[in-house]
Amino acid sequence: MDGPLRHRAVRFLRARPRVLLRLAGWSVLEAGQTFLLGYALARALDGGFLSGRAAVGLGWLAVAGAGVLVGAYGTGRVYRAVAALVEPLRDRLVTRVVGRGVREGDGGALSGLTQQVEIARDTFAGLVMVARSFLFTSAGALAGLFALAPPLLLVVLPPLAAGVGLFAATLRPLARRQEEFLAADEALAERLGVVCPGLRDVSAAGAEDRIAAHLAEAAGAELRAARSLARWGVIRVVCLALGGHVPVVLLLAGAPWLLAHGTTPGALVGALAYVTQSLLPALSGLIHGLGTSGSRLTVVLRRLAPPGEPAGSPGEPAGSPAEPTGSPFEPADRAPALPFPRPAAPADVTPPRPAAPALSLTSVTFAYGPASAPVVDDVSLELPAGGHLAVVGPSGSGKSTLAGLVAGLLDPGRGEVRVGGRPVAEAAGWRVLVPQEAYVFGGTLAENLAYLRADPVPGDEMVAAAEAVGLAPLLEGVGGPQGVVDPAALSAGERQLIALTRAYLSHAPLALLDEATCHLDPEAEERAERAFAGRPGGTLVVVAHRISSARRAERVLVMDGPRSAYGTHAQVLRRSALYRELVGRWEPSSQPALPLRDADGVDAVAGPGLAGDGRHVVAHGPVGQVQAARDLRDGGALGREG
Structure with missing residues (x-):
């Protein structure tokens, strides 16, 4: 050695x-x-x-x-x-x-x-x-x-x-x-x-x-x-x-x-x-x-751990996971070790220009290989600060790929992605991604919720965030923020609520929910989405798991290859045949073929070929695909796209 x-x-x-x-x-x-x-x-x-x-x-x-x-x-x-x-x-x-x-x-x-x-x-x-x-x-x-x-x-x-x-x-x-x-x-x-x-x-x-x-x-x-x-x-x-x-x-x-x-x-x-x-x-x-x-x-x-990296001083933490320094032998006493980066504190990031949109995509194209067909094909859009966007489309249409591009995990083959007016690579502290599989580590609930914050999180703020997102029952069940959580003992929905509250407490103004509520019932999903949409200065992008998410959003992006459409719900209904198939015919005077119990209180009429399971419409399922009631796990044709 x-x-x-x-x-x-x-x-x-x-x-x-x-x-x-x-x-x-x-x-x-x-x-x-x-x-x-x-x-x-x-x-x-x-x-x-x-x-x-x-x-x-x-x-x-x-x-x-x-x-x-x-x-x-x-x-x-x-x-x-x-x-x-x-x-x-x-x-x-x-x-x-x-x-x-x-x-x-x-x-x-x-x-x-x-x-x-x-x-x-x-x-x-x-x-x-x-x-x-x-x-x-x-x-x-x-x-x-x-x-x-x-x-x-x-x-x-x-x-x-x-x-x-x-x-x-x-x-x-x-x-x-x-x-x-x-x-x-x-x-x-x-x-x-x-x-x-x-x-x-x-x-x-x-x-x-x-x-x-x-x-x-x-x-x-x-x-x-x-x-x-x-x-x-x-x-x-x-x-x-x-x-x-x-x-x-x-x-x-x-x-x-x-x-x-x-x-x-x-x-x-x-x-x-x-x-x-x-x-x-x-x-x-x-x-x-x-x-x-x-x-x-x-x-x-x-x-x-290349030897050329700075080693830090003895007895001090080797730096945050976002900027790892020194050797893996260095102690990490400031926070639990987690396999994802900690965002920069707000002081480390220059605020964007007031007029800059929260998210902008300019002719963004991405393919998983030089000979592969583009998964994201020439997508352009602008989402203003405080906006609420829902991304829908069938499996494999590129919804999660788009979320990866906005999060900076993937680089577009052509075009540009900007967050807060700056290139996505320079905006690490301005967006937070909540994936479908939520990560929870062993320790106290407070340690899990505060991980994306560089500054200490007051207890009352943590409790308020848990109440807003819907985590309050679990918070009370474990005995408060200092209660210890066992990831293996939590349900998939509870893990998602912890990840959602963690993102809610972060300083990142742009929240990306990549089917992050798929294990929640419609009411819990609605509560979480409305909490994110109502964050002061916050912007929300939701990869929709149910069509009700699109109904709640101010703008909708339908991923359909070169026929992708972007606009309000009414605009996209006129422009996109795929979106019309996903939504079906919304006619209050008709008797619904399937009681969808939409979270918005609107009884949907299942049109021909509309995907439904007796509880909700799957916004990313292929036409004619029926998902088992109360089974919200991704699988088969309804799984995530690559």
Whole structure:
């Protein structure tokens, strides 16, 4: 591990003294077990079986057995302490990876989140276990050797120290070779990824030899890196032989000298037990674990936390997830680690010009590939500050894609998106996106609700927001803002209400609700939408789950490819045949074929092919698609578009 990562790791450990003390305390039990292993065996032989007192020997063996049971109990508690040390590191890594992926559009963020973070978490846990085991096992074994006969240390300690020292000297070059091998392997995989889909073109162009030479160069580089790594791996065998096997040979070869200088036969057998049953396995675990996993952890951390980033000062938070700085080893005590960025405080953002619209799209086009048909096709609109827009359309029409473009998660292939008069990339603090799958983390309800605020949120403001959005029953049920919530125990609707209230409390004037109320009943959905629409200075964009959301909105955008329409409800009804199909015929004098119980109090008449389920019209379902009553989950044809 290089200097910067080492210093950050030390700061990370220093910030958790109680966990380290608990880990050390339970590890002492294992050290006691190690001590009793050889000491009790020596006493059983010298004072018991070799002296003709079998009962004494059996008693010492019983003591050794009791030590094993106590050590096993300590080992079980050690795993809990290791989890308390490892999980904060994983949370920091997740925050960094997702924050960088959202902020920079890092294409490797998914790989980092699903593979590299888990590798780092598991590897770090393994390293803590093997390093701790070697440290306390060696202490117990060496203490036992000294208690049995001090000359035994003269035989065992020098080769053990030499093996550990040689291994420590190989760690840095071994990590470099490991990183070179991984880089060569990724380079070869990248070239194969480019060549394999075009093999027919290669054959048609007669370029087999040229492509083969191109791939052979990358394969040769990986082969050289693998051989170099293997040569350094041989040194690990030498270290293990020197530190773990040579002491056994020296004990056997020096047995006559040891016995002549006061070492008892039982002490000699106990020393052999210490070396073969304790020191050798602990050293083997250290060399194989730290030699392979340690270098892998160093490589992964370098990629997840580049050393060039500022490290911050010891003992201070490493910055907000929106602008992650330093190493993942830095403590994050200011707020729980979450896989989404914290918006900038209002003071960090220059207010837009008063005349600027809250949202403007100019000929925005987006496709998920150069050969793919546009999902968003030449959409232009302006939404004034304080406006309320509903986005409707069938599944796959690009509603969620449009929300991603407005949120800055996607870049348009053509056109421009501006929020508050400025490019969307510069308006991070001016919009907040609430997706369909609401994220709630373990902790107090207040911590969940205040996460998008850089400034403290007064309790009365939090309660008022919960009342406005519809979270008050849950707030009362958990005992107020300081009540602890368990995400697994919450329903999907309760999680959505928490996410909605969190966004409501944010300073972002533009709220994007991407089917964020799909798990709520129509009345709760109406209450939440009206709360957002009534926020002072707030602008609301709703990806509609029910047609009643469009009826409540001042403006409607129908996503229908090149036939998309934008305007008031009446204007869009005239311009868009798709919208007319979604809405049906609104004739109060007619008897409704389906009692829709619209939240606006209007009895809808289901026109031909109108999608309905006896409770509401699905604004994004394909014509003729019927959704099961009270089942508001997205699925099948009614699922979200890509």
